[in-house]
Amino acid sequence: MRSLLSVSLVSLLSAAASAVAEEAPVSFRRDVAPILLDRCQACHGAKKAEGGYRVDTFVQLQKAGDSGEPPIGASAAEPSELLRRITCTDEFERMPVDSDPLSAAQIALFTKWIAAGAKFDGADPAQPLRLVIPPPTYAAAPASYPRAVPITAVTFSPDGKQLVVGGYHELTIWDVASGKLARRIGNLGERTYALRFSPDGQMLAVGCGQPGASGEVRLVRFASGGVTGVVCRSDDVVLDLAFRPGSTQLAAAMTDSSIRVVDTASLSEVRTIAGHADWVTAIAYSDDGTQLASASLDQSAKVFDAETGAVLASYPGHAAAVRGVCILPDNQQVVSVGDDQKVHRWQIADAKKVAEIGIGAEGRALLRTGDDLFVPAADKRTRRIDLKENKVAQQFEGHGDWVLSAAIFGAKQEAGDARVLATGDFAGEVRLWKLADGSLQQSWLAKP
Structure with missing residues (x-):
């Protein structure tokens, strides 16, 4: 029976190869890997490998399962167990099991790919399929939203005239003076969690993704809105970003417990x-770019040597998830905040706490400018902490839901404080505050 199947497969392969000789060659990363990921990996992945067979990487795809049969033949004339399984009519042997069979077009892609030598055209055959597959081009966002999305990231444009807000598969750009929608930048992940402009203000790094499914950093030319690169791809969202001062390096906080640093x-x-045991929730470079601080769900905040990645300090004092972190200008101390409802100020040299400021709510992030620290929190408020006095100096109230993100523009001068604070909440509202007197300058629902 096996010999007859082999002859049948050889005939099928020869006929298919002849019929599509004039077509473009099948690409593993573009054509084959997406089918494996979508239709096969659920039962044949690293966590669950039915029949001892895995397809989650090209390397694993080549290895025989419990049957011992070669999944991919060395040539078109040799049996390929994978092809036999996806083409057989016996419902107990056909893959995928308990699901619709692959379409004729999908089977034709496998057939042609194997007939051409089953070549790998990616960068690393040991890479997970989700990273081998080319980055997607996302469909356009809806013209209007049925409801607002949580504002998990905001930032001012370099000139301060516009506010960039994370949307649904896009960024929405709002005029600061009027609160009106100015334009939209699409082709991004489902949700945006981090926004950082490059030091020259030309590039915008966007940490985005679909929770529990995919994540990446997309580099966008702000003027044109075009995506120029995709880095730091993963199977969950990217939670924070930081450009290293004086360089083109960008650090990304990943849910796989790592920090990835790329050259943009x-x-x-x-x-x-790799210094944490759980999601990295926030990162920040020192002003001189020599140190990198991080916060994590593993209840710790850490400081690393930015050049080598060596751990310089690890602070466990929160005893709860840590959500925000920053290094003070002297490179000697760090401030961090989290679910214990306190801002901790601690020393890098010995990881000892030197001050503690209660804020009465879970801190969602940290934003420092000069001697001021801003803390958006889960009690619908944002606090300004005076780092000279280690106390809450100002509160911004009025949001109707958790405040998740914040951004600052402007400078504090002798003539007065010209800075503007932007805050975004879970309900999709954006508020602009004048720091000189704490008054509300503008507010709107960031919903196209």
Whole structure:
């Protein structure tokens, strides 16, 4: 029976190869890998490998399962167990099991790919399929939203005239003076969690993704809105970003417990820092770019040497998830905030706490400018903490839901405080505050 199947497969392969000789060659990363990921990996992945067979990487795809049969033949004339399984009519042997069979077009892609030598055309055959597959081009966002989305990221444009807000598969750009929608930048992940402009103000790094499914950093030319590169791809969202001062390096806080550092000029990875045991929720460079601080769900905040990735300090004092972190200008101390409802100020040299400021709510992030620290929180307020006095100096109230994000523009001068604070909440409202007197300058629902 097996010999007859082999002859049948050889005939099928020969006929298919002849019929599509004039067509473009099948690409593993573009054509085959998406089918494997969508239709096969659920039963044949790293966590669940039915029949001892895995398809989650090209390397694993080549390895025989419990049957011992070669999944991919060395040539078109040799049996391929994978092809036999997806083409057989026996419902107990056909893959996918308990699901609709692959379409004729999908089977034709496998057939042609195997007939051409089953070549790998990616960068690393040991890479997970989700990273081998080319980054997607996302469909356009809806013209209008049925409801607002949580504002998990905001930032001012370099000139301060516009506010960039994370939307649904897009960024919405709002005029600061009027609160009106100015334009939209699409082709982004489902949700945006981090926004950072490059030091020259030309590039906008967007940490985005679909929770529990995919994540990436997209580099966008702000003037044109075009995506120029995709880095730091993963199977969950990217939670924070930080440009290293004085360089083209960008650090990304990942849910796989790592920090990835990439060069935005070459789109190459510089290093991966693996110092946490759970999601990295926030990151921040020191002003001189020599140190990198991080916060994590593992209840710790850490400081690393930015050049080597070596751990310089680890602070466990929160005893709860840590959501925000920053290094003070002297490079000697760090402030961090989290679910314990306190801002902790601690020393890098010995990881000892030197001050504690109660805020009465879970802190969702940290934003520092000069001697001021801003803390958006789950009690619908944002607090300004005076770092000279280590106390809450100002509160901004009025949001109807958790405040999740904040951004600052302007400078504090002798003639007065010209800074503007932007805050975004879970219900989709954006508020602009004058820091000189704490008054509300503008507010709107960031919903196209």
